[in-house]
Amino acid sequence: MWKSLNKIVHFESKPNFVTILWFLIPFVAVLILISKGNSHINNYLIFKNVFWHTVNQQNLYSFYSTEYFDKNHYGPFFSLIIAPFALLPNFLGVALWAMLNAWILFYAVHQLPLSSKAKHTILLISLVENITSIQNLQFNPMLCSWIILTFVFIRKGKLGLAAMFIVAGTLVKLYGIVGITFIIFSNEYKKLIIYLIGWAVLLFCLPMLISAPEFVLQSYVDWYQVLIEKNIENVSSYQNMGMTDISAMGFVKRVSGWHELSNLYFILPAGILMLLPFFRFSKWKQTSYQLSYLAQVLIGVVIFSTSAESPTYVIAVVGFSIWYVLVNPKADHWMFYLLLLVLILTVFSPTDLFPRYIRKEYVIRYALKALPCFMAWLVITFQLLFSNFSTNSAHAN
16 A cells, blocks of 8 residues: 555655645645635635536626635636536535645656755745645646646656646646746657647637537637736735735835836846747756756746736745755855745745734735745846856756
8 A cells, every 4th residue: 555655646765744744734724724614715616616607608707796705717628627626515625626736736846857855845945835825725736736747748758748738727827828938948849839739729629518619718708808807906906905916016016106117017028038048058958957947937927927916926936946956055145045035025924923014014015925036036047047057956867
C-alpha cells in the first residue's frame, strides 16, 4: 500500500514535515468551513452551479441570490472541470475539490527540474498562501499547476499535454494563455501550434455535450461581456476599499492618487519586458534560465492583472519561491530581506496573524500585497536580460 501511495504523491522515502503540513492544514481548514454551513462555501456553490446552469441552459453570469452571492466569472468549459464535484453532496464535493487543488500543485512542483530540498522550500514558502486560496475554495492552485505543467511538458517534449493545459487554462480563466510563452523551450513549435488548434476546437465545443450548442456559444459571448464589466469594477475598487486589482497598477494608482492612469502604461511595458528575454537565444537551453522565466511568468500574470485578488497570489508566491531557490545558494542579504517582505506583506497580511488596523488602513488601501512580488518581478526581469547564467543553480537539475 505504501509503495502505491509513494508512486502517487512522489514521496522520496517517507512524508516529511512540509508534506504533512501541505495536506493536513488545508484539510482541517476545509472541514471547519464545511461545519459552518453554506454561507462559508460560497465560491464552491458558484462553481458547482456553473455545471447545473450549463445543463439547464441558464445564463452562467447572472445573479442567483437564492443560490449564492456574487456571480460566476469563469468560462463555460469550467462546467466540465467542476462536474464530478457538482454531482456529490456539498460536504464531500467541497472536501475533494479543496484537496485536489492542494495535491495537483504539490504534484506540479515535484515535476520541476529542481533538487528535493528546493521543492520542499518552494512548498514551505507557498504553504500559507496556498491555504489562503484553498480556504476560499479557489481554482488558483490548480491553475498555477497547469501553468507549471505546461512548462514541464514542453521541456519533456510532451507537446500534446502542454497544449491541453494552455487551452484549458485559457478557457477557464484566461491566465493559462501565458503558457504559450514557453514555446521557446521547444524545437517543435509548429507541432505545438497544431496541438493548440486541435485542443482549442475540442475543448471549446466539449461543454456542448452537456448542453445545447447555441447556449454554449452564447455563453462565450456572455463571458466576454462579463469580463469587461468585471475589469471596470476592479479598477474602481479603490473607491470602496475593495480586495480586487491587487496589482502593480493598483499599487501605483492607490499610492499616487492618480486613479485615472491607464493600465496600458503598465501592461505594454510589462509585455515587452516578458518578450525581450526571447532574444537571448544562447540561454534557452539552460535550466536556471528556463526556471527564472517560469518564475517571471507566474508572478507577472498576477501582478499585471486587474482581477488579482488575495487568493490569486498563490500563483505569484510559487513563482517567487521558484526564483528564490535558484538564487538562494549564493543569495545576498537583500534577497533574504525581500523574502521577509514577501512573507509579511504578501503571505501573512490577509491572515489573522497580521494587525487588523494595518491590514485595513495600509495593506488593503494601497494594495501593498502586490509590492514585494512586483519588486521581485523587476529583479527577475533584469537577471533574465543581463545575467550570465553560465552555470546552473546548485538546486537546478
